[in-house]
Amino acid sequence: MLQPESGGPVPAPRDTGARRISVFLSRHPRLRLSLLLSAPLFWLGLVYIVALAALLITALWTVDTFTGTITQTWTLDNIVTVLTGSLYQTVTLRTLGVAVVVTVVDVLVALPIAFYMAKVASTRWQRVLVIAVLMPLWASYLVKAYAWRSVLSSDGIVDWLVAPFGGQTPGYGLPATVITLAYLWLPYVILPIYAGLERVPDSLLEASGDLGGRTGSTLRLVVLPMIWPAIIAGSIFSFSLTLGDYITVNIVGGANQMLGNLVYTNVGAANNLPLAAAIALIPIVIIFGYLAAVRRTGALDNL
Amino acid sequence: MRLSRPARAVLAALTGIILAVIYLPLIVVLINSFSTSTNLTWPPPGLTLEWWVKAFRNEGALNAIATSVQIAIVATLVSLVLGTLISLALQRFAFFGRDAVSLLVILPIALPGIITGIALNNAFRTILGIQLSIATVIIAHATFCIVTVFNNVIARLRRVGMNFEEASADLGAGLWTTFRLVTFPQLRSALFAGGLLAFALSFDEIIVTTFTAGSSVKTLPIWILDNLFRPNQAPIVNVIAVVLVLVSIVPIYVAQRLAGAEKVTR
Incomplete structure (x- = not known):
């Protein structure tokens, strides 16, 4: 039979930097959540929502029929x-x-x-x-x-x-x-x-x-x-x-x-x-x- | 409820008919890839191997396939990472705005491709002022591929629960060790299935690609659109479609085996 090391049936984990980060994160679920969410939300928010919002705002502008460029005057015409x-x-x-x-x-x-x-x-x-x-x-x-x-x-x-x-x-x-x-x-x-x-x-x-x-x-x-x-x-x-x-x-x-x-x-x-x-x-x-x-x-x- | 013999027979017959309709156009494509007619008349006036030889020498088609594979691989990798992160967050935490986040994930696939396409085109060119390139296509594709990974992974997380992870933590494993040795092996086949769908979605996407690719990037669907209506190229397009369907059997079979193996051991 294996003899447990001193201190109990499970050997105490070594106290490394990674260990300390892990323990800190385990005690702070909110931080864990924000780490999980930050990258996907950054991507979807920046790439998608901003683009979509910008497009919808464009619906309130008009095109100059003469030059073909978009004029940023607010209108509900479209x-x-x-x-x-x-x-x-x-x-x-x-x-x-x-x-x-x-x-x-x-x-x-x-x-x-x-x-x-x-x-x-x-x-x-x-x-x-x-x-x-x-x-x-x-x-x-x-x-x-x-x-x-x-x-x-x-x-x-x-x-x-x-x-x-x-x-x-x-x-x-x-x-x-x-x-x-x-x-x-x-x-x-x-x-x-x-x-x-x-x-x-x-x-x-x-x-x-x-x-x-x-x-x-x-x-x-x-x-x-x-x-x-x-x-x-x-x-x-x-x-x-x-x-x-x-x-x-x-x-x-x-x-x-x-x-x-x-x-x-x-x-x-x-x-x-x-x-x-x-x-x-x-x-x-x-x-x-x-x-x-x-x-x-x-x-x-x-x- | 036990289905009677006639009921089973009717269901089997219906399944057979539906599969026949599903494969009818594909068989037409297969036969037309050997047809001597360049405008796909039925029945084919004669058979030839000309198009098969030409397809494998067609540089435009081969380059387009390489570009599409490249885009699909990178987009799939990005969506695997983002999709896993977001499903872990939504499945393991209750927080304010959770519903909004899950809506945000499905939105890029639920809204019509043409809207995603012009929105991203407008954002890239006029807001951010960047040139359309292969990178903009990858960004666009990864955005709508996240949902397939998300769906597969979150369904798996719901099913396996947290018991093993908690046991691992109780036994002294750190977060990373637990993820590497406990969570990831449980997710592996779900990641494969989700990644496969993401790859397929990106590989075949045409509408969003049209608006985010610029003129220098030719993916396979764009190449096909350019060549489909040219009489001498249409049969070559058929050859490529047949090859793609045949090649696709391998990854689908692997995904099935992975899922099946897990079912037995559970």
Whole structure:
């Protein structure tokens, strides 16, 4: 048997500088917290919040139409233009509609596959399926969007597949935009829902069954409440990614514009950063509204 | 609840159909990478290996891949450090403004990329007066990559609790020793999974990159955007996409194995 050194069962630690710092920090949790937080907050605060605030302030300035430079005179003109212009209202409603439809489609598609992965498949198949769902994330966003353009084109594979049955491809437009965006964000919705379902213990499902609950009522009364935060978490991805997209709609959307396109043209071709910033306020307000609405579900801890 | 046989069969069939739709465009990309048609008509008029040979000799594409890997590695490292720090702070301490900090972490991913892009572009050029370069892209990418690390690490911290760390401290280990020998091993697979997602996010990002890269930095997505609509380059882009998907199997498999191994030992 090992003989403890003098002083007790655990040898007294040597009194080094590092030791003293460690002891000091253990006794001062506030200091420990501020050391942990200082670097990330410095980064996010300086890089992100300052930049965002500066952009929003720009919305209150105007562009000199003659020289093309920004004049720092305070005005609400841009905000008023965005709030009252019919173009902005139409595009906002269209973008919001596309975002809602994409999100609903993604959740409806993600639920069965995530359920199969988490609760039905064997461990081995589970691993294979997770890889199968994750792999498409690595094919470039642009390549996938462009692949849908070629799939949906009039001489593409969809037309080729459905033509014998008298069907035809939806072509380019809002339906194609919805299909492509739902496709692009699907893995981001499947993963949190799958993780949420994995956290539902099988014993609960069995208990519900033993107590006479049918499959439908078990899903509705036991599973759904438990994975609701995960569903919301997934929806934040598809909703906010759709709200800001302007590249997919360019590739498969025909002549349709979304909010992102309006922002993009005003930054680039029109060289009107203040108006672009004012338009950018629309998705910011929508996202903040959405985040505030879902905060109480605990979804923000599930992203 | 025990699922009946037909219910399982229906679920399996649905899963199969969804996977088929997920892979349909990718298979089209794969087949088109061998197609003799330069504008991707279906079905392909003939098959050729020309694009595969050309892709591996295409300097623009290879340079763009190197640039993207460089950016993604540095951005991932920065987000690993910052994400771990912030999740330790939020999970182990209760303090005023905790909710605000967690909102701050998810904001860069929740707000549309174009807003992050123009905000950072405006800040770099007009407020700070610095030239857009590879460094500005890395700063931008690290900012929205923090959240993936944060999510993975904080979920792990919640699950493992503090018992082992307290035991380690009671046994006389200092803070650094405890982190190195107790906390870090518990976090390893979560860090790998979070880092992998961060890498993927950065590697494929196009919108924020467009606004923070300037004209001299060509990442892979920017190169693809430049070449996608050129008839003789589109099949080469397909080859690169196929290679990326195939290469990605390795890290995803490793992440799965790490997570799976821990599940067994728990």
